[in-house]
Amino acid sequence: MKLLRVGAKGAEKPAVLDQDGVIRDLTGIVGDIGGDALTPEGLARIRATDIGVLPKLDAGARIGPCVGNVGKFICIGLNYADHAAETGAPIPAEPIIFMKATSAIIGPNDDVIIPKNSIKPDWEVELGIVIGTEARYLEEADALSHVAGYCLVNDVSERHFQTERGGTWDKGKGSDTFGPIGPWLVTRDEVADPQNLSMWLEIDGHRYQNGSTKTMIFGVATVVAYVSQFMSLQPGDIISTGTPPGVGMGIKPNPVWLKPGNVMHLGIEGLGEQTQNVKAYGA
Numbered sequence: 001m002k003l004l005r006v007g008a009k010g011a012e013k014p015a016v017l018d019q020d021g022v023i024r025d026l027t028g029i030v031g032d033i034g035g036d037a038l039t040p041e042g043l044a045r046i047r048a049t050d051i052g053v054l055p056k057l058d059a060g061a062r063i064g065p066c067v068g069n070v071g072k073f074i075c076i077g078l079n080y081a082d083h084a085a086e087t088g089a090p091i092p093a094e095p096i097i098f099m100k101a102t103s104a105i106i107g108p109n110d111d112v113i114i115p116k117n118s119i120k121p122d123w124e125v126e127l128g129i130v131i132g133t134e135a136r137y138l139e140e141a142d143a144l145s146h147v148a149g150y151c152l153v154n155d156v157s158e159r160h161f162q163t164e165r166g167g168t169w170d171k172g173k174g175s176d177t178f179g180p181i182g183p184w185l186v187t188r189d190e191v192a193d194p195q196n197l198s199m200w201l202e203i204d205g206h207r208y209q210n211g212s213t214k215t216m217i218f219g220v221a222t223v224v225a226y227v228s229q230f231m232s233l234q235p236g237d238i239i240s241t242g243t244p245p246g247v248g249m250g251i252k253p254n255p256v257w258l259k260p261g262n263v264m265h266l267g268i269e270g271l272g273e274q275t276q277n278v279k280a281y282g283a
Contacts, residue, residue: 001016001017001043001046001047001186001187001190002016002017002184002185002186002187002190002272003015003016003017003026003033003046003066003149003184003185003187004016004017004023004033004063004064004066004182004183004184004185005032005033005063005064005065005066005067005068005182006023006057006058006061006062006063006064007061007062007064008062009062009064009107009110012032012064012065012068013025013026013027013057014026014027014029014030014031014032014033014037014068015033015057016046016051016054017184018051018052022056022059023056023057023058023059023061024051024052024054024055024056024057025054025055025056025057026046026049026054029045029046029049029054030042030045030046032068032069033066033067033068033185034067034068034069034070034235034236035068035069035234035235035236036235038067038130038131038132038148038149038185038235038236039132039133039148039235040132040133042235043132043148043187062107062109062110063107063108063109063182063183064107064182065105065106065107065108065180065181065182066108066130066151066181066182066183066184066185067130067151067181067185067236067238068236069236070102070105070236070237070238071102071234071236071237072099072102072231072233072234072237072238073099073100073101073102073104073105073179073237073238073240074097074098074099074100074227074231074237074238074239074240075097075098075099075100075126075155075173075239075240075242076095076096076097076218076223076239076240076241076242077092077096077097077098077169077242078091078092078096078217078242079092079095079096079216079217079218079223079241079242079243080211080215080216080217080242080243080244080245081215081217082211082215082244082245083211083242083243083244083245083247083250084217085245086245086246086247086250087247087249087250091217092217094226095217095218095222095223095226095227097227097230098168098169098170098173099170099173099174100155100170100173100174100178100179100240101170101173101174101175101178101179102179103174103176104156104173104174104175104176104177104178104179105179105180105181106177106179106180106181107180107181107182107183108152108180108181108182108183108272108273108274108275108276109180109183109274109275109276110177110180110276111177111276111277111278111279112154112156112177112178112180112258112264112276112277112278112279113175113176113177113278113279113280113281114258114259114260114278114279114280114281115158115161115175115176115281116281116282118158118160118161118175118281119158119159119160119257120158120159120160120248120249120255120257121156121157121158121159121248121257121258121259121278122156122157122158122159122247122248122249122257122258123154123156123157123201123203123208123209123247123248123258123264123266124154124155124156124157124201124209124242124243124247125152125153125154125199125200125201125209125211125243125244125266125267125268126152126153126154126155126199126240126241126242126243127150127152127153127194127197127199127213127220127240127241127268127271128150128151128152128153128181128238128239128240128241129147129150129194129220129223129224129238129239129240129241130147130148130149130150130151130185130236130237130238131146131147131148131224131233131234131235131236131237131238131239132146132147132148132149132188132235133145133146133148133235134146134232134233134234134235135224135228135232135233136228136232136233137228137229138224138225138228138229139225140221140222140225141221142225143220143221143222143224143225143228144188144220144221144224146224146228146233147188147220147224148185148187148188148235149185149186149187149188149190149191150185150186150188150191150194150271151181151182151184151185151186151238151271152181152182152183152266152267152268152271152272152273152274153179153180153181153238153240154179154180154201154264154266154274154276155173155178155179155240155243156175156177156178156179156180156258157172157173157178157247158172158173158175158178159172159248159249159257160172161175180274180276181238182272182274183272183273183274184271184272186270186271186272190270191270191271194213194219194220195213195214195216195219195220196212196213196214197212197213197268197269197270197271198211198212198268198269199211199212199213199244199266199267199268199269200266200267201246201264201265201266202264202265202266203256203258203262203263203264203265204262204263205263205265207246208246208247208248208251208256209243209244209245209246209247209266210244210246211243211244211245211246212244213241215244216241216242217242220241223239223241224239227239258278259278260278260279260280260283261278262277262278263275263276263277263278264276264278
């Protein structure tokens with residue numbers, strides 16, 4: 001299934017995309033796309049519904065973040081061998097974990113705002129894992145059974161804040177609008193192999209990122225199991241798994257940074273596409 005949330009910010013309705021690409025209203029079936037709706041029981045309730053009789057929603061309506069009321073937005077850094085190489089960083093011995101503020105989350109086509117005092121805003125197309133079953137201390141062999149599905153994430157970043165302002169990476173990752181997710185949450189059964197998905201990102205029509213989840217250092221199952229050793233995972237939590245090469249900071253000899261007026265366009269095979277207009281703070 002492809003699950004989504006449609007409507008004005010703060011008033012999104014839960015929805016499902018039918019086999020003809022029509023958006024159908026899930027109001028009354030589930031309260032939202034998040035939490036209990038993403039458990040095996042919640043997903044079974046949606047699957048048992050006759051989707052074809054559900055009300056249609058406006059195809060032109062705003063698509064919101066594909067998961068509502070996200071508890072944790074967890075990210076894995078330097079998780080692609082070719083991306084680590086372009087940044088000059090060593091291959092991590094263990095996954096690098098940082099957190100992205102949930103207040104950064106926006107819809108897939110909402111505007112991205114460059115924050116005040118930004119110097120080096122950047123982009124990152126990433127595969128997002130959405131948790132469906134509470135998890136602690138998982139074995140890798142059991143990890144995928146705790147996944148509800150996958151989504152497209154743009155891990156927008158401010159590199160000056162991230163690496164030159166002291167402390168952890170988090171301060172360069174959590175600005176408002178720095179977390180577009182969606183358009184859909186694609187349930188796990190529809191993604192045959194999360195380690196074989198092509199992914200790309202363009203700025204103003206120029207393709208900067210053109211990669212594949214094949215080059216992940218730590219795969220989806222490893223990441224979910226690893227994170228669960230340090231914190232419990234609840235339904236609706238998102239883990240963003242890192243980015244392939246082609247980010248702005250990796251371009252040599254002159255890095256390229258986002259600027260107002262840019263248009264970001266990105267996608268992952270089977271998970272849909274996003275388009276964001278980049279604007280200055282206060283514009």
